[in-house]
Amino acid sequence: MTSTCAEPVRLGLLGCGNVGAAFLALVDGDAEAIAARTGIRLEVVSVAVRDATRLRPEGISPAQLSGRVTTDAATVVKDPNVEIVVELIGGIEPARTLVLDALAAGKPVVTANKELVAACGAELLSAAEAAGVDLLFEASVAGAIPLVRLLKESLAGEQILRLTGIVNGTTNYMLTRMSEEGLGYPEALADAQALGYAEADPTADVEGYDAAAKAAIVAGIAFDADVVAADVYREGISAIGASDIEFAHRLGYEVKLLAVAERVDEHGSTAVSVRVHPAMVPTDHPLASVRGAFNAVFVEGDAAGELMIYGRGAGGRPTASAVLGDVIEAAHHVREQTRARSAMRRRPVLRPISALRTQYYLSLDVADQPGVLAAVASVFGEHNVSIRSMEQVGLGSEARLVFITHTALEADVQATIAELAGLDSVERIGCVLRVIGPDPSGP
Numbered sequence: 001m002t003s004t005c006a007e008p009v010r011l012g013l014l015g016c017g018n019v020g021a022a023f024l025a026l027v028d029g030d031a032e033a034i035a036a037r038t039g040i041r042l043e044v045v046s047v048a049v050r051d052a053t054r055l056r057p058e059g060i061s062p063a064q065l066s067g068r069v070t071t072d073a074a075t076v077v078k079d080p081n082v083e084i085v086v087e088l089i090g091g092i093e094p095a096r097t098l099v100l101d102a103l104a105a106g107k108p109v110v111t112a113n114k115e116l117v118a119a120c121g122a123e124l125l126s127a128a129e130a131a132g133v134d135l136l137f138e139a140s141v142a143g144a145i146p147l148v149r150l151l152k153e154s155l156a157g158e159q160i161l162r163l164t165g166i167v168n169g170t171t172n173y174m175l176t177r178m179s180e181e182g183l184g185y186p187e188a189l190a191d192a193q194a195l196g197y198a199e200a201d202p203t204a205d206v207e208g209y210d211a212a213a214k215a216a217i218v219a220g221i222a223f224d225a226d227v228v229a230a231d232v233y234r235e236g237i238s239a240i241g242a243s244d245i246e247f248a249h250r251l252g253y254e255v256k257l258l259a260v261a262e263r264v265d266e267h268g269s270t271a272v273s274v275r276v277h278p279a280m281v282p283t284d285h286p287l288a289s290v291r292g293a294f295n296a297v298f299v300e301g302d303a304a305g306e307l308m309i310y311g312r313g314a315g316g317r318p319t320a321s322a323v324l325g326d327v328i329e330a331a332h333h334v335r336e337q338t339r340a341r342s343a344m345r346r347r348p349v350l351r352p353i354s355a356l357r358t359q360y361y362l363s364l365d366v367a368d369q370p371g372v373l374a375a376v377a378s379v380f381g382e383h384n385v386s387i388r389s390m391e392q393v394g395l396g397s398e399a400r401l402v403f404i405t406h407t408a409l410e411a412d413v414q415a416t417i418a419e420l421a422g423l424d425s426v427e428r429i430g431c432v433l434r435v436i437g438p439d440p441s442g443p
Contacts, residue, residue, distance in 0.1 A: 008043035009331040012082035014073050014098060015089035016049045019112055019139070021060045022320035023088065028064065034324075040331045045081055048073035048089075077102045084330050086323060087111040096120055103127045103135065108330040108339075112139035112323055118213035118229040121220055122345050134333055134340050136326035141214045142167055142295045144318035145311040146325070150299075151221045152341065159302040160222040162262035164436075167214040169293035169314045170197045170205035171237050171257040175245070175278075176291045179254060184242045197293055207236035208276040211259045218297070219261035219274045225348040227261075233275040233353040240278055244363060244431045247391070247402055253280035254288040255433065264351050271349040273356070280361055280435045354411040359388065359439055361404055362413075363430035364420060368399040372425045376401060379423070383416040384408070388440070398427055407439040 011027070013020055027034070027042050035041040047069045070076065077085055077098050085102040087109060089095050095116050102109050104127065111117065117124070117140045128135035138148040142165070151160070166172050173195075174188040183191070189206065192198035204210045212232040219227040237257050245255050258281070261274045281288045286308045290296040295313025300306050312318040333339050366372050373392070380387055386406040393400040405413070413432075420426050 008041040009334055010043050010045045010081050010083045011327065012046045012048075012076040012079060012085050013044050014048045014076060014085065014087045014095075016047050016060065016065075016069075017088070017090075018316035019319045019323065020047075020086075020088040022316035023086065023323050024060060024064075026317075026320055026324055034328070038328050038332075040328055040335070042327065042331060044068065046070065046076045046079055048076045073098055074101070077105065077107070083107065083334055084327060085109045086327060087113055087116075088323070089113070090115065092116055092119055096124075099124055099135075100127055103131045103133060106131055106133055108134035108136070108334065110134075110136045110323055110326040110330055112137070112319055114140040114210070114213045114217060115229075116140075118216040121217065121228070122226040125342060125345065129342050132339060134330045136330055136340065137217070138326045139319045139322035141217050142297065143169075143311070143313040143315060144321045145295055145297070145309055145313060146322070147218065147297055147309055148221060149325070150309060151218070155299070155301060155304065156341070158304050160263065160299065161302055162260070162300040163218055163222055163297055164287065164300075165215075165218070165259045165295070165297035166256055166287055166290050167218075167259045167295050167297065167313060168205055168208075168211045168257060169295060169312075170202065171208075171211070172290065172295070173197050173293045174206070175237065175240070175255055175257065178240070178242060178245050179249070180291075182242055182246075185238060185240060206238050208234040208257065211257060211276045215259035215261055215274050215276055218259070219272060220345060222261060223263060223272050223348060224345055225272055226345040227272065227274055227348065227350075231274060231350055233277070235277040237278050239431050240433075241431065243393075243400070244361070244433070247363075248280050248361070248433075251280070251404070252283050253435070254283055255279070256281050256287060256290070258287070258436075266349055266351050266355075269349060271351040273351040273353075275353055275356075278431075278433055280433050282437045285436065354409075354414070356410040356434075357407055358410075359405055359407055359435035359437075360385075360413050361402070361431070361433040361435055362417070363403075364401045364426055365398050365428040365430060366401055367425045367427065368394065368397055369425070372399075373401065375423060375425060376420065379419050380405075380416055383412045383419070385412050385416050400430070404435065 177188045212234045296310040385408045388404045391402045
């Protein structure tokens with residue numbers, strides 16, 4: 001049995017918003033239980049906030065912060081009493097500078113800042129390596145789900161082939177409401193905002209920026225690669241309508257916003273493909289049943305085969321739980337004068353989205369007149385995109401054409417869409433979805 005260390009490991013907390021306050025409440029309220037379970041006693045000795053007068057969430061009272069709150073985050077990093085820095089302020093700056101300063105001072109850093117890790121991960125890991133201390137970021141990807149630890153530890157010897165995940169709870173909640181209750185996109189968004197799942201400006205979630213940052217982090221860990229958010233091809237869900245989801249249901253699919261990171265063969269060498277986009281997922285796939293604001297990641301390994309990890313991907317307490325796990329690991333390393341394993345990261349060969357081969361769903365609103373279908377089908381044929389099925393729905397003076405293609409090259413599909421958009425008979429290009437799963441007529 002591990003003996004409890006009488007001397008606490010002292011923490012400096014940067015940020016006391018939803019996650020920071022939840023973390024502080026966990027450490028303050030469960031210190032004895034944490035010490036009994038782990039042999040490590042934790043103490044938050046300093047807390048940096050932007051506004052010391054603002055009320056804190058999670059029931060954090062002014063008295064609880066008394067004597068350890070400051071509006072100068074740099075003093076927390078420099079404080080000789082602080083042994084581990086916990087960065088929960090978000091954004092790139094001043095978080096980047098504060099983290100680099102903490103690492104340079106020989107202090108391990110735990111962060112939940114996905115934007116920072118996705119943009120500056122290689123730089124920060126290099127700084128941690130040079131200083132011989134930990135940089136841990138479990139909570140930056142999927143809240144309480146221990147995905148980073150799974151990839152770095154349990155699957156450290158595994159060659160990961162592909163990760164496919166639902167890593168944004170807001171969009172998954174919206175798509176669940178659209179799927180189960182027939183809501184349109186505007187109604188689903190309003191509902192998510194009313195419940196606090198979506199911000200007043202929902203762009204980061206609904207346009208895929210949040211998921212792209214997480215995809216970059218996951219790809220970096222899985223492939224020991226320096227992948228940044230700008231490397232990730234990104235599409236959101238704002239073009240998806242209730243009719244698209246209804247059509248997917250008739251064909252046996254659910255619509256999900258997926259983050260995909262995979263190892264691919266590119267002209268005889270290994271390349272990495274990282275992308276975020278909505279997709280039609282077969283109803284018998286494990287990801288199709290992930291509902292509401294939950295997250296899940298489906299992992300495919302060379303030896304391990306297929307496995308899935310599932311849980312709450314956001315929220316103050318779930319994310320704080322992941323932060324706490326990293327802090328306990330870092331605290332053990334501080335006491336034992338060790339550190340976590342860190343792999344070298346190199347810039348990978350990135351496969352562009354144009355080289356993707358998959359099936360596609362495409363809807364078009366067209367003039368309902370003779371010859372239109374033949375003209376549209378001709379454009380598909382000219383660009384080597386074979387049509388697997390087509391359905392026509394009357395819309396008064398217009399018609400909606402819904403196509404599912406056989407496996408095709410993304411570049412050919414995009415060229416098809418560009419030419420279709422130029423036809424006088426095409427009123428609107430609707431939703432484009434990639435279709436997950438084998439082509440029924442394929443090899």
